[in-house]
Amino acid sequence: MASPGYFPHNSLPNYSNSSAVQEKLGLRHLSPWFIPVSVPIPGVRTRRLRLYLPNARRLHSSSVLRFGRRAGSAIFLFGFLLFVFVAFAFAKRFGTRSKKWPRPFIGDPSTLIFEREDLQRIWHWEIASGHFPSRRPIPEQLGLRVAPRNPGIPPRSSPSQGLLGFANSTTGIGPRRTYLEIKSKPHDTAYPPRPVPGSVADLDVIMDHCDFSEKKYVRDCLEVLRAGAGLDTGNRLRRGSLKEWKYIYMEHADSGNLDANYDHAAQENVEAVPLGVQAHIGNDNLEKPPIALPTPMKHRPYASLPTPCDPDNPRVFHMFWTGPFTDKPYTALLSFLYTQNTGLHLREAPDATICRPEFWMWINPGPAAAVPNPSAVRDMFDELKKNPWASPFLHPRFKDVIRFKLWNTTEQLDGIPELKDEWRNRDLFNSGGNIIAVPQDSKPKEDDAEGTATKAESDNFLNRAGSKSSSTYDRMSVILSDMARFVLCHRFGGTYLDADTIFLRDWEDLWGWKGAFAYRWSRMTRYNTAVLHMNKNSALGTFLFRTALKNDLDFHPMTISRYTKDAHLEELLLRLPDALFDSAWLNTENYQRDRPPQPYFTAFEDFFETPVVNSAAPQAMGFDGFFKGAYSYHFHNFWWKPFDPSRNWPDLGEQFAAGEKLARTATASMLPSNVTDSPDGIPDDVDRRDLDWATVLKRTFEGYIRGERPNMYGEWLHW
Template sequence: FTDPSTLVFSPAEIERVWRWEIASGHYPSRRSTPGDLRRERIVKAEVERRLRAGGKDTTDSSSSPTTSLEVVPVGPVREYLDLPLPGSRQAHAYPPRPDSRAALDLDAVMDHCDFAENKYVRDCLEVLRVNGGLETPLRRGLHDPWKATYIPEFETSSKQLTLSNQVTPLLSNQQQRRDASSSQQQVPIYEPHPSHPNADPACDPDFPRLFHIFWAGPFTDKPYSAALSFLYTQHLALDRPIGVDPTRLEPGLCRPQLWIWINPGPASSFPDPRAERRMRDDLARNPWSAPLLHRRFADVVKFRLWNTTEQLDGVSEMHGWRDMRLFNSGGVKYGKEGGGDMAASAEAALLSAREATNNGTVAGTANLTQVAAPLPTKHKDELFEIVGSTANKYDRLSVVLSDMARFVLTHRFGGVYLDADTILLRDWTELFNWHGAFAYRWSRLEKYNTAVLKMQRGSALGHFIFRTAVANDLDFHPMTVSRYTKDANLEGLLLRLPDALFDPAWLNTEYYQRDRPPQPYFKRFEDFFDTPKEINAAPVATGFDGFFKGAFSYHFHNFWWIPFDQSRNFPDLGPRFQAGERWGDDERDFADLDWSDESVEDDERDLPWSAVLKRTFEAYLRGERPNMYGEYINWSSDDREY
């Protein structure tokens, strides 16, 4: 059985997508374009030549850029950093931050990490650790074969200028030509983009450093932990006093921002005109979200209201979406087709979806972004329970909407989309400086998982995906998107990175590479929350440093109903945020909320990995320990109780 083709673009349009992306600097790879495109161009040129030979027009078609230009990208010149990195643990107890200009060569990463080439996650993480300066190598000898971090240098040679001149006529309009020209300049013009006006001056407006998370329902420990991992790992200058502009002391600093998109109701509900104010009030009352509203984080953590109508209207390729079935996942459609009441139709579909089988392929469980429901816990922690879901009860339409939302947000604003069940494990500077688009591999399958998705704002690739999705009933499930790019021969433009970078346990959970697993060794995704006793000495003994070291993030694949920390199921941020914790539930008496008489004997003896990571992040915010790069958070200008 073969799936029908999803292709809606002609070969000429596909070639234009390739050329636009290359000319815009969105394809830094040195890998050549697919051979099918070149063969198609040769055949077309030959047909046109023979037709002209029989008629009046005898113009030599070889002079046309469409037939004469071979699309063989070279990417920027690579000046690789020597390994081991200077200062990576020789004189310091903590690893260095990446150079602000450094990029990770994802071509080299594929060479060391590609599952299709029988590369092991364990070996891949070692190469990534050494390139990131996260450890001093134990191996002696030259590390040249492992070099993967470089400082991009954009050529201005006559050869490159000739290439640009040939590509320019193929761009569709003047605006695209301006964008392509600007992106190839060695020193970009740093003018804030209207969609991201509060970025640091050193940030390139063409390549914003944004993380997007989509969340539906009450804020819980899951997005809270994702946000804390962002604060713990990214270069945010939180070691500077509050209110001080860190870019004055470090002009080249470009701080990433975390945009948390809150969908205030079911995916099908109409937007409430008062939704923005109600969202802010709810976030301020919720103990998991209230700490993130502190002005210490105001420059780097932004809560934004998701409005489906506004967002889809902002994508020109989605014109006419109101007359379509908005909710489609892997071919399973929800709601009535045609010009009926979309919201009411989808609301009815929600009830049907909740009764559907808990099938990951249908509901997109790899991209699930859903309301957490902590299990009942003992004594003081039950104050922070949030009534909610179990494994088979959740807002499936929000899941399906999140499949679409990740493409909408990255196409409109740029940056990286993360599923809320993601924990960041290191600085992402080197990935932001790779200007190509990527997702990652669906375990052993040659399909995309878009739990991590990086795309550039307004790109030709995004235009292709939306036009193709509209022609295929608005299906944005990653399995279906995999078909879109494969059918069009555009897989190279949306690089399918090895899951070792973002999901290093996945292969082991599916019985692959168990002969040489990484550290830690998870046979089930549940092991993150309920680490088996025989290996449960590792979390406390090794801490954050021993958790998939080298990977950029960890995806724990749902389990919204299991708390991160069974014995301390609350935001344990100390006296500074105690008032916020007391605001958490106005129906309960928080006068007795006091843990001053606690004893370590009351705690769980064996802590799972999830609890160790959460407590590590919280200790950083309490000022009791530095982050992974040795930087202490600075509360010096604001000692008032929050």
């Protein structure tokens, strides 16, 4: 016979040892654990959503049955109160504007705020303006029935359609191209030639040879970049045909089949094809009016311009700096003078056939959250004149190519039509959803000992102006610079570069490419905006600012990646391989170490502290052996590590002796007492025998400014 409380298959339960109450509870039909609830679906009258919620009656009955009436009721009440407390705590923690729900639990919500018609208008505007000089496919999800006509590419084969039957390419109607084979003149191969004025880099070809997603190596990419630009003519070894490596071309003066009366608006068409994303729940952030765009720009080949500089595409490099000037922006400016075609080497007037690039150094003199005072511009230049790292660039010789400008957050944001009426209602310091609230009065107040310490720590964070060490990183200024780069490029046009960037070659052919671009975040298909090129007042810029405004002004590069992906606009902001601007990144993350480029860095610190096993390379190879072919190098922060520890001052010669003397005096206290015994100011036992890469590059640039050596193109600076 079965034991009490146990009943085998096809037998009855035995209640011989149960109380009467338990017997009645056991015989009574218990309600289900979950009960269905029907709720209406917004916008759908004929259907209702069926949800299943926990049945409080069943939970209470089960607790009473298990623990008795009093204990069970108490446990049920405690569980209910605990649930309410946890729900309230989560709402308090993640329900405010400055907190976000953890993405691993709910995933990334859509950032899309535009309808399909607006996305089509953005694509048509950029294509009609010549900002898509590419044959890369356009997203079929846009639902375009007719392939847009593209003045940025020459006519070729007929446009194609995708699997859904919609256009996924453009129709070329632009000028013809001639791809160049660039070589040095015979018997003059010591230095590479300057790029041909008006030449254009075909980034489609570069993607074919450099795209990490297609398993392309950085080492091979740099070889293609060197060969195609003629940077290795003096050292080029015999190979087969290099026809496929030609990526620099000239556009003919003719305009192809471009019709001056072409109405891009007539090509705008809508088809009911899913975008693959959803806007925010409830469409609270959806842009209601159609996007307002100006008349598209006219694509003009360089050969048809009346002057060498195209006013629609200004050649301006932007850089943002907070706090006192140091050796980091100093070296960035030196590398600009060493590589770009500024014409400073000419004794007479600059070549009138050359469009000289300009470098705009934007200075935010105080903490990121500070408001400049009325005399901020005068104060900025007074500080620059006193600063030995900055004062050399105020010399009249550089006045037409290097300009210092004061950054004013209010003025800049008011200069963006897409932001000026609404940005004051947003938090400015938002990075990847992490919002830093800035109090109205952040000054320390007198309080108890514990409270004063906490406030002082907070104020120290808010009042930082530059990163002096790894433990005092100026995060606020970094977040502000994430937004500043888009503001500057949208207002003025040009290319933004982070201050931890060094130029490695002339950017003439990159200026020729009229499309917008940033570069890849190492192995991930995300943007790194340490280099960002955008066109002035573009439709893409309007999209980014309106989208960022509705997403709490978040300009973190990871978030920018979500904006363009959700809206199918990634091809309008081309994600270039990091080999072009950040050649060491993959190696530092343990990728492609079987065939690394030269030099071989396993960590970004290797730039400042070259491992002993590789320490012969910097002096033996010099600038010519440093990621040759790349356009620039990004050394990723390390603001506190000097480029040249034993010569931590600007060493630019007699013209700038006053600033050098000030810097030497400031550095003398950190050097041994016998430093003054050496005629050169540095004894042999202080200067390292094996110089690091950072030191070699800084001293190379300084040698050019002193007039002791030519720049990378063999041009001498005469004083």
